[in-house]
Amino acid sequence: MSGMGNPLELLPEMLLLTGAVGGLLLGMWTPQRRQGRVAVVAVLLCLASAALSAAALAGPDVEVFHGTWLVDTITGVVRVVVALGAAVAVLLCRSSLKGRPRETEAYVLVLLAAIGSITLAASGDVLVLMAAYLLASIPLYALVGMQKDSRGVEATLKYFLMGAFVGIVMLLGITALVLGVGRSRYDVLAAVLPDQPTPIVAVGVLGVLAGLAFKAGAVPLHFWVPDVTAGTTPAIAAFITTIPKIGALAAVFRLMDGPFADVPLDVPLVVAVIATASMTLGNLAAFAQDEVLRLLAYSTISQVGYVLMVVAVADRTDLALPALAIYLAAYTVANIGAFAAAAAAPEARTIAEWSAAAGHRRWLVLSLVICLLGLVGTPPTAVFVGKLAAFLAAADGGLAWLVVVAAVNTVASLFYYLRWIVPAFGGVGGGAAGSAASGGPGAVLRLPVVVVHGAAAGSIVLGVAAGWYVAGIVG
Amino acid sequence: MYLTVVIMLPLLVAVLLLALPRLPERAAMGIWVATTAAEVALVGWMWWRFAAEPSGSYGTEFGYEAKVSWIPTVEAGYHVGVDGISLPLLAMTAVLFLVCAVWSLAERRRPRTYAALFLFLQTACMGAFAALDLILFFVFFDLTLVGMYFVIAGWGHGDRRRSALKFFIYTFVGSLALLVGFIGLFLGGDERTFDMVSLTAEPPLRDSPVAAGLVLLAIGLGLAIKTPTFPFHTWLPDAHTDAPAPGSAILAGVLLKLGTYGFVRIAMPMLPDAWQRWAAVVVVVGVVSAIWGALVAFAQQDAKRMVAYTSVNHMGYVLLALGAAGLAGQADAEARGVATVGAVVQMVSHGLLTGALFLLMGVLWARGGTYAFGRWGGLAGPAPVFAACFGVAAFGSLGLPGLSGFIGEFQIFAGSLQAAPVAVVIAATGIVITAGLFLTAIRRLLTGDTVAPTPAKSWGLNDMGAREVAAVAPLLALSLLIGVAPRVLLDVIEPAATTLAALIGG
Numbered sequence: 010m011s012g013m014g015n016p017l018e019l020l021p022e023m024l025l026l027t028g029a030v031g032g033l034l035l036g037m038w039t040p041q042r043r044q045g046r047v048a049v050v051a052v053l054l055c056l057a058s059a060a061l062s063a064a065a066l067a068g069p070d071v072e073v074f075h076g077t078w079l080v081d082t083i084t085g086v087v088r089v090v091v092a093l094g095a096a097v098a099v100l101l102c103r104s105s106l107k108g109r110p111r112e113t114e115a116y117v118l119v120l121l122a123a124i125g126s127i128t129l130a131a132s133g134d135v136l137v138l139m140a141a142y143l144l145a146s147i148p149l150y151a152l153v154g155m156q157k158d159s160r161g162v163e164a165t166l167k168y169f170l171m172g173a174f175v176g177i178v179m180l181l182g183i184t185a186l187v188l189g190v191g192r193s194r195y196d197v198l199a200a201v202l203p204d205q206p207t208p209i210v211a212v213g214v215l216g217v218l219a220g221l222a223f224k225a226g227a228v229p230l231h232f233w234v235p236d237v238t239a240g241t242t243p244a245i246a247a248f249i250t251t252i253p254k255i256g257a258l259a260a261v262f263r264l265m266d267g268p269f270a271d272v273p274l275d276v277p278l279v280v281a282v283i284a285t286a287s288m289t290l291g292n293l294a295a296f297a298q299d300e301v302l303r304l305l306a307y308s309t310i311s312q313v314g315y316v317l318m319v320v321a322v323a324d325r326t327d328l329a330l331p332a333l334a335i336y337l338a339a340y341t342v343a344n345i346g347a348f349a350a351a352a353a354a355p356e357a358r359t360i361a362e363w364s365a366a367a368g369h370r371r372w373l374v375l376s377l378v379i380c381l382l383g384l385v386g387t388p389p390t391a392v393f394v395g396k397l398a399a400f401l402a403a404a405d406g407g408l409a410w411l412v413v414v415a416a417v418n419t420v421a422s423l424f425y426y427l428r429w430i431v432p433a434f435g436g437v438g439g440g441a442a443g444s445a446a447s448g449g450p451g452a453v454l455r456l457p458v459v460v461v462h463g464a465a466a467g468s469i470v471l472g473v474a475a476g477w478y479v480a481g482i483v484g
Numbered sequence: 485m486y487l488t489v490v491i492m493l494p495l496l497v498a499v500l501l502l503a504l505p506r507l508p509e510r511a512a513m514g515i516w517v518a519t520t521a522a523e524v525a526l527v528g529w530m531w532w533r534f535a536a537e538p539s540g541s542y543g544t545e546f547g548y549e550a551k552v553s554w555i556p557t558v559e560a561g562y563h564v565g566v567d568g569i570s571l572p573l574l575a576m577t578a579v580l581f582l583v584c585a586v587w588s589l590a591e592r593r594r595p596r597t598y599a600a601l602f603l604f605l606q607t608a609c610m611g612a613f614a615a616l617d618l619i620l621f622f623v624f625f626d627l628t629l630v631g632m633y634f635v636i637a638g639w640g641h642g643d644r645r646r647s648a649l650k651f652f653i654y655t656f657v658g659s660l661a662l663l664v665g666f667i668g669l670f671l672g673g674d675e676r677t678f679d680m681v682s683l684t685a686e687p688p689l690r691d692s693p694v695a696a697g698l699v700l701l702a703i704g705l706g707l708a709i710k711t712p713t714f715p716f717h718t719w720l721p722d723a724h725t726d727a728p729a730p731g732s733a734i735l736a737g738v739l740l741k742l743g744t745y746g747f748v749r750i751a752m753p754m755l756p757d758a759w760q761r762w763a764a765v766v767v768v769v770g771v772v773s774a775i776w777g778a779l780v781a782f783a784q785q786d787a788k789r790m791v792a793y794t795s796v797n798h799m800g801y802v803l804l805a806l807g808a809a810g811l812a813g814q815a816d817a818e819a820r821g822v823a824t825v826g827a828v829v830q831m832v833s834h835g836l837l838t839g840a841l842f843l844l845m846g847v848l849w850a851r852g853g854t855y856a857f858g859r860w861g862g863l864a865g866p867a868p869v870f871a872a873c874f875g876v877a878a879f880g881s882l883g884l885p886g887l888s889g890f891i892g893e894f895q896i897f898a899g900s901l902q903a904a905p906v907a908v909v910i911a912a913t914g915i916v917i918t919a920g921l922f923l924t925a926i927r928r929l930l931t932g933d934t935v936a937p938t939p940a941k942s943w944g945l946n947d948m949g950a951r952e953v954a955a956v957a958p959l960l961a962l963s964l965l966i967g968v969a970p971r972v973l974l975d976v977i978e979p980a981a982t983t984l985a986a987l988i989g990g
Contacts, residue, residue, distance in 0.1 A: 011987060102819075153907070232959065246530075268496050328557070328558070331557050334791075370521065371597075375502075382630065387626055387627075387630060388526050388622065388623035393626075394555065395557075397619065397663070398558070400626050400663065400664070401558060401665055401667055401670065401671070404668075404671055406666050406947055412667065413664065416660040416661070416663065416664055417660075419660055420656050420660055421655055423653060424650065424653070427649060427652070431637065431645060431649075434634065434637065434638065474556075475554070475555055476553060476554045476555040476556050476557075476560075479555065479556075479557055480556055480557070
């Protein structure tokens with residue numbers, strides 16, 4: 010239980026940190042046009058970190074630093090997914106930032122935010138959670154701010170102000186918890202919180218939930234998502250809408266399964282209501298979007314709602330943990346794939362422009378269709394298995410109404426994913442239209458296209474191999 | 485393994501068609517036809533082996549079984565097999581895809597993608613009929629939607645985007661209702677599993693009638709949208725009218741059967757008590773669909789829409805029979821068995837005849853670009869082959885003895901009479917209306933002065949070509965075969981179907 014534990018358990022995080030610090034130093038002594046080598050270092054260290062984490066998944070659960078850092082199934086899954094996601098994000102950034110002045114800095118910030126995301130998931134102490142919140146937030150403000158046009162500035166300001174405000178609310182919640190209990194570790198909180206006065210618990214729980222809902226981009230703290238997504242480059246948007254969310258959702262799951270499990274407050278209902286609001290509002294708002302990135306931004310809001318279904322029943326059913334494991338991985342793959350498709354034609358803002366620029370590429374469109382239908386949850390993609398597992402977990406946890414809400418929302422989501430699929434598919438084979446437009450809204454970048462194909466293939470492989478994946482993780 | 489090859493072969497060829505970069509379009513079409521022909525041969529062999537010793541017990545014994553664990557934590561897996569009910573539908577599916585491939589040899593719009601899409605669709609359809617796992621069934625069920633959506637949106641005519649979207653959304657709602665129902669079955673069972681065989685052997689939710697009723701409602705809703713029955717049929721005419729002819733043939737011939745097959749394979753054996761309790765509702769829905777479909781079909785001014793609505797009518801009979809099979813208190817097992825057999829025969833027969841009718845509608849579209857009754861007339865003179873084919877298909881569809889439609893409908897009415905006499909009498913008037921509408925259609929299209937639209941692109945009013953005849957004739961021949969020698973089909977269906985009827989109330 011107590012004691013430092015073995016700090017080497019944090020080797021995957023240390024590798025990412027090495028990538029960040031080493032990358033920064035390397036970048037400083039590297040000429041502008043050679044900055045690609047920083048990307049290579051960053052990607053390699055991400056992959057090494059992911060491999061190490063995957064190897065550690067099979068090992069027993071351990072605690073490090075007096076139980077404030079937990080290495081278990083949740084941490085393991087988040088580590089692997091975040092490290093791989095960060096590697097892909099670096100690749101995507103490379104294609105859009107190549108030769109720009111702030112290239113190295115972007116990679117460094119990506120890696121730092123990735124460490125913050127893992128820390129969110131791994132923390133076993135509310136004070137560490139607060140530190141993780143800041144570590145997962147501040148690099149992202151800077152990343153968004155790199156786009157120095159008016160939309161970028163607006164997005165940065167909105168993101169930063171909202172993040173700072175919610176951070177204070179979260180700190181208030183943590184203060185309330187620590188005030189009542191006198192300790193900050195999860196296991197102590199879990200034992201003592203049920204006996205605390207309800208108002209203190211309510212302030213504490215809601216404050217912490219607010220902070221994590223902000224990181225996850227869940228309603229009602231979702232306002233930054235569309236602006237930030239549309240205000241930055243597709244590559245950075247892919248990162249911001251995926252990686253920090255994973256960590257935040259895993260953190261809520263851990264809290265729901267431990268400290269918040271037996272408090273005198275129906276926290277699962279609160280989370281279920283947030284889930285309902287997220288998927289419903291996300292879907293409704295996505296209907297009217299013409300811009301690729303804004304559409305995807307609202308789609309990520311609704312996707313968070315489905316994960317929160319699982320989170321709500323974290324301590325009520327054994328099906329919850331496998332559902333979380335598969336959904337987080339599946340969502341990451343499909344979402345990065347969809348954003349990579351947007352990154353492939355960075356000049357194209359609207360769906361029509363995208364279809365004109367890239368619609369004539371048969372394979373790209375096919376992979377995009379797989380990624381988008383994957384987000385809907387069409388079999389045999391991974392998100393289908395994730396959704397199925399989420400539905401099962403929620404129904405088993407006594408939230409059958411939430412399953413019906415989620416099913417209705419899934420149908421609704423089909424509308425706006427089709428709004429992109431249909432024009433894109435219409436471009437296939439329209440040879441004349443395609444070649445005429447190729448001189449129009451920008452060319453198609455090669456690297457993101459590879460990522461889209463990889464994501465589509467990964468989505469199907471993960472879906473088909475879901476059984477082995479879950480069995481390998483949960484045992 | 486054999487069955488897996490049968491299911492996956494089309495998908496494999498589809499991937500190859502897309503992957504080979506320099507493949508000429510003509511060669512792609514040739515490969516498509518060859519693949520579907522091979523499928524027919526493979527299923528034919530399966531039939532020949534199966535007919536030698538048909539399995540008698542329903543829901544627990546299957547031929548060509550294969551089982552691989554997929555998601556062990558929830559007991560879902562790749563589990564396929566055939567029995568006396570799925571085999572005829574598999575055979576019908578293989579035949580329909582073959583004739584559609586032959587029909588499409590003249591397709592000029594992106595033929596390679598088109599062929600790949602149909603092959604993908606074939607895998608999805610065959611897989612759904614062979615699936616013995618709820619999740620696997622759902623996977624294939626959903627993939628048929630995706631495939632058909634792109635067929636309509638990509639190769640349809642008229643307001644095809646809108647029709648395709650309506651079809652996709654509508655049936656997607658159905659598939660999600662189905663998924664919710666499956667989750668109910670999973671959570672309601674003693675040992676939690678998605679395996680159909682286990683769920684049939686030990687039906688879940690036996691002690692909780694309310695929960696079982698709700699699960700049946702969810703599953704019934706999903707299947708009713710797919711079938712479609714009144715009042716969920718409104719997606720059907722639009723999707724059919726704007727789809728290309730082979731797309732309509734597959735949609736009506738195969739995809740609608742997924743709905744009725746779901747009732748037989750999932751709803752009835754897994755929720756026998758609830759099915760018995762709510763059988764009267766099913767009967768009423770069936771009768772209303774039959775009458776409503778016939779009346780609305782009669783009112784159409786568009787030949788293809790008329791054919792589409794007759795599907796609602798024919799599926800209504802199937803539902804009537806399946807509902808009557810559940811009325812265990814009112815009828816003995818033997819009569820209910822006859823009704824169940826009739827329902828399955830009707831599914832096969834409808835697939836063949838409506839497939840043929842939709843392809844014949846494609847003949848009209850290829851010549852004149854319209855289906856309107858007012859634009860065509862007196863075709864018997866200039867196009868005798870078309871007239872003959874349309875006549876046979878129409879008479880078969882209205883239930884003339886000697887063709888397959890009669891076998892199915894006769895058994896449905898004979899088997900249901902004891903359980904639900906009033907319903908049968910009302911539904912039988914549907915036959916009269918159908919007869920009226922098909923005779924009217926024959927009169928308007930085939931007799932009188934020759935009238936034909938003359939758009940500039942038309943290449944004249946010539947009769948059906950060899951390709952078109954080669955596609956339509958096998959369907960009519962099979963219908964005739966079943967009508968004249970029904971034992972070929974009944975010997976396969978009867979053992980399984982009568983056991984199913986005995987399962988309810990047993």
